[in-house]
Amino acid sequence: MKDYPVTQRNKVKRLPKRGHYDRETVYGILDAGFLCHVGFVMEGQPFVIPTSYGRDGDKVYLHGSSKSRMLTQLEQGFPICLTVTHIDGLVLARSAFHHSINYRSAVLFGAAHLVEGEEKERALFLISENILKGRWDEVRGPNAQEMKATSVLRLDVETASAKIRTGPPGDDEEDYALPIWAGIVPVVQQYGPPVNDPLLTAGIPIPESIKML
Amino acid sequence: MKDYPVTQRNKVKRLPKRGHYDRETVYGILDAGFLCHVGFVMEGQPFVIPTSYGRDGDKVYLHGSSKSRMLTQLEQGFPICLTVTHIDGLVLARSAFHHSINYRSAVLFGAAHLVEGEEKERALFLISENILKGRWDEVRGPNAQEMKATSVLRLDVETASAKIRTGPPGDDEEDYALPIWAGIVPVVQQYGPPVNDPLLTAGIPIPESIKML
Numbered sequence: 137m138k139d140y141p142v143t144q145r146n147k148v149k150r151l152p153k154r155g156h157y158d159r160e161t162v163y164g165i166l167d168a169g170f171l172c173h174v175g176f177v178m179e180g181q182p183f184v185i186p187t188s189y190g191r192d193g194d195k196v197y198l199h200g201s202s203k204s205r206m207l208t209q210l211e212q213g214f215p216i217c218l219t220v221t222h223i224d225g226l227v228l229a230r231s232a233f234h235h236s237i238n239y240r241s242a243v244l245f246g247a248a249h250l251v252e253g254e255e256k257e258r259a260l261f262l263i264s265e266n267i268l269k270g271r272w273d274e275v276r277g278p279n280a281q282e283m284k285a286t287s288v289l290r291l292d293v294e295t296a297s298a299k300i301r302t303g304p305p306g307d308d309e310e311d312y313a314l315p316i317w318a319g320i321v322p323v324v325q326q327y328g329p330p331v332n333d334p335l336l337t338a339g340i341p342i343p344e345s346i347k348m349l
Numbered sequence: 350m351k352d353y354p355v356t357q358r359n360k361v362k363r364l365p366k367r368g369h370y371d372r373e374t375v376y377g378i379l380d381a382g383f384l385c386h387v388g389f390v391m392e393g394q395p396f397v398i399p400t401s402y403g404r405d406g407d408k409v410y411l412h413g414s415s416k417s418r419m420l421t422q423l424e425q426g427f428p429i430c431l432t433v434t435h436i437d438g439l440v441l442a443r444s445a446f447h448h449s450i451n452y453r454s455a456v457l458f459g460a461a462h463l464v465e466g467e468e469k470e471r472a473l474f475l476i477s478e479n480i481l482k483g484r485w486d487e488v489r490g491p492n493a494q495e496m497k498a499t500s501v502l503r504l505d506v507e508t509a510s511a512k513i514r515t516g517p518p519g520d521d522e523e524d525y526a527l528p529i530w531a532g533i534v535p536v537v538q539q540y541g542p543p544v545n546d547p548l549l550t551a552g553i554p555i556p557e558s559i560k561m562l
Contacts, residue, residue, distance in 0.1 A: 145394060149418050171436055171450075173386035175397035181358060182395050184388035186434040186454050205362050221399040223384055223538075226481055228559075232488050233495040235477065237384075241399050264448065268439055268534075275445050275529055282446040304546045316488055317556045318546040321481075325436075328535030333517045336531055343530045346441075 145245055146297040156298040159194070165242040165298055166191050166220055170267045174198065175217040176209055189218070190262030194293040196244065197251075197259035199286055207287045211250040218244040218291060226321040229305035230314045236301060238320065244296040248289040259288045270345035358458055359510040369511040372407070378455040378511055379404050379433055383480045387411065388430040389422055402431070403475030407506040409457065410464075410472035412499055420500045424463040431457040431504055439534040442518035443527045449514060451533065457509040461502040472501045483558035 137159040140146065148155025156162070166172075172189045175182055185206050190197045196218060200207045210216055220242045227236035251259060257278075264272045278286070305318050327349045330342055350372040353359065361368025369375070379385075385402045388395055398419050403410045409431060413420045423429055433455045440449035464472060470491075477485045491499070518531050540562045543555055 150414050150416065171434065173388075173397050173432055173434070175386075175388040175395035175430075177390050177393065177395050180390065181428050181458070182388035182390050182430045184386050184397050184430045184432040184456065186432060186452065188450065201363050203363065215394050217388075217395045217397045219386055219397040219399060221384065221386070226540075228481070228484065230489060231491070231495075232473065232477060232485060233491050233499070235480075235484070235488075237401065237480075239399065243397065245394070260445065264445060267448075267450075268441070271441065271448070272445060275441075275448075276443060276524060276527060278444070278446050282444075286446070304544075304548070307548075311489060312548055313550070314489060315550065315553055317553045317559075318549055320544045320546075321559060321562065322541030322544065323538060324541055325536060325538050327439075328537055331517075331533045331535065333531040333533075335517070335520075335525055337526070337528065340528055340530045346530075346534060349534065 140295045140297065143295060146243065146295045148297055148299050154299045154301055156300060161298045162242045162296045163191065165222065165240045166196070169220050169222055172218050172220045174206065175219070176206065176214060178209060188263055188267055190259060190266040192262055196291040196293060197263055198248065198289045198291065199260060199263055202285055202287045204287065207289060210248040210289055211287065213247045213249060216246065216248055216291065223323045224302070225323050227305045228318055228321065230307045230311040230316040230318050234305055234307050236305065238301050240298065240300045242296060242298045244291065244293045246292045246294040248291045251288050251290045256283070256288045259290065260286070268345050270348060274343050274345055353508045353510065356508060359456065359508045361510050361512050367512045367514055369513060374511045375455045375509045376404065378435065378453045379409070382433050382435060385431050385433045387419065388432070389419065389427060391422055401476055401480055403472060403479040405475055409504040409506060410476055411461065411502045411504065412473060412476055415498055415500045417500065420502060423461040423502055424500065426460045426462060429459065429461055429504065436536045438536050440518045441531055441534065443520045443524040443529040443531050447518055447520050449518065451514050453511065453513045455509060455511045457504065457506045459505050459507040461504045464501050464503045469496070469501045472503065473499070481558050483561060487556050487558055
């Protein structure tokens with residue numbers, strides 16, 4: 137796979153050694169999560185809205201109510217920015233200045249368009265699978281009315297970058313002698329034990345999709 | 350405390366019952382995290398960049414390198430949007446359509462300005478404390494050169510909203526009879542055990558700030 141083109145739009149300027157432009161790295165960050173923050177502009181005002189997504193190569197799918205302000209705005213093909221961030225740890229240095237966060241973030245640029253028909257159905261499957269693999273086949277699929285009430289957009293990624301920090305703190309040479317603890321506190325997102333719907337019919341077991349989490 | 354003014358900019362349009370405009374709710378969401386996504390516009394192109402923050406009432410502080418593209422752009426006072434999102438659980442319904450996410454998000458609007466002097470020092474303290482309370486007093490504070498290399502911006506929040514979903518799935522009446530598991534899978538962000546810096550001087554214990562996590 138080719139790297140994304142590097143332009144003023146996606147170039148990582150601060151700490152360029154943390155920047156990545158290859159698709160494998162960007163895809164890896166997207167595929168490790170299901171929450172993105174979508175940025176768009178209305179009358180000069182930026183909006184940043186959290187939403188879920190699914191991916192198929194350089195196509196990123198978003199969905200929501202057909203009446204959603206975000207979706208009706210985005211489907212007009214205006215430029216958007218879609219960002220996914222994972223926090224991996226607190227980086228605790230000997231000096232306040234060198235404190236940092238270990239993270240992986242992907243920032244994607246492109247425009248979005250409404251999709252219909254088979255692509256819309258597949259996009260909903262991809263979004264669902266990205267949140268909980270296997271769930272789609274366990275549940276009642278969408279009927280015609282639900283499909284109509286749902287809009288799906290495809291973001292065609294024009295370019296993107298990733299920025300990653302890993303590893304221990306980097307302190308100034310003279311600070312290593314200070315009697316101050318330094319290191320990493322890992323941050324992890326985890327799933328708790330499933331909680332039955334209070335209205336669940338007795339005797340229905342936990343499904344495979346959840347067991348695989 | 351008064352609610353934020355509700356305008357076209359911050360009104361929660363989809364599922365308005367999930368919308369909140371009171372400061373207590375917005376502050377609570379901000380204070381429960383340390384990662385925000387900042388949206389700004391350059392030549393019509395939106396950018397969404399993850400960063401940490403600290404809060405003092407309706408003032409939200411951001412920091413970074415004095416050379417940061419984001420900060421040099423934001424300090425010009427353009428409109429920005431700052432969003433904080435917490436994922437609390439996967440909401441697994443009997444139908445694909447009623448699947449959802451339990452979440453708390455806060456979306457803030459305003460403009461940012463560079464701060465200096467005492468306010469800058471206090472802002473750095475607030476950002477640090479918001480990431481790891483107590484750490485500031487354990488470490489070597491910033492010297493003049495480090496202060497110069499750091500920019501701090503204050504976002505004066507003009508208005509904001511929160512959107513919250515909690516609780517079990519809501520299925521269509523006729524779907525409750527389906528033999529499909531439904532409920533919640535909680536999602537939690539947790540801290541792992543601290544990892545010493547490989548260059549840590551022997552005998553330095555884990556500090557109080559980490560023990561309090």
